[in-house]
Amino acid sequence: xxxxxxxxxxxxxxxxDHAGYEYKEEIISYLEGKGIQIKDFGTNSPDSVDYPDYAHxxxxxxxxxxxxFGIPVCGSGNGVAITANKHRGVRAAICWGExxxxxxxxxxxxxxxxxxxxxxxxxxxxxMVETFMATPFEGGRHANRVNKIxxx
Numbered sequence: 001x002x003x004x005x006x007x008x009x010x011x012x013x014x015x016x017d018h019a020g021y022e023y024k025e026e027i028i029s030y031l032e033g034k035g036i037q038i039k040d041f042g043t044n045s046p047d048s049v050d051y052p053d054y055a056h057x058x059x060x061x062x063x064x065x066x067x068x069f070g071i072p073v074c075g076s077g078n079g080v081a082i083t084a085n086k087h088r089g090v091r092a093a094i095c096w097g098e099x100x101x102x103x104x105x106x107x108x109x110x111x112x113x114x115x116x117x118x119x120x121x122x123x124x125x126x127x128m129v130e131t132f133m134a135t136p137f138e139g140g141r142h143a144n145r146v147n148k149i150x151x152x
Contacts, residue, residue: 062090069111098124101131105137
């Protein structure tokens, strides 16, 4: 089982499609203001793009341990989460509130926080990121369950 907390000496991966672009920029500013390094996987404008083009590279960075954790952002949060969860060792959770972010970390050891930009405010998104970063995986009874997630 992986460590219970994120190694914030590593950068945090973030990426978005066009629907999540403004939120991505807000979250980057928020994290950089806290002294956290960012690895930005794009997109770099609100022009229409395909979310897998950004979610896959972000997920590879999580998969390879190059980043502390990942934050993909799209309109619903679904597309980037589905894409991220195709990667071995990635546990992406779509969250639309602080409590879900806490449970995703504490109970599911999620290492990717999928943000649905069309369904939460930027303030809620930042609160979720803060909670996700600060919440350790509880282990215990949850570790056995999390260990059963991956397919062979």
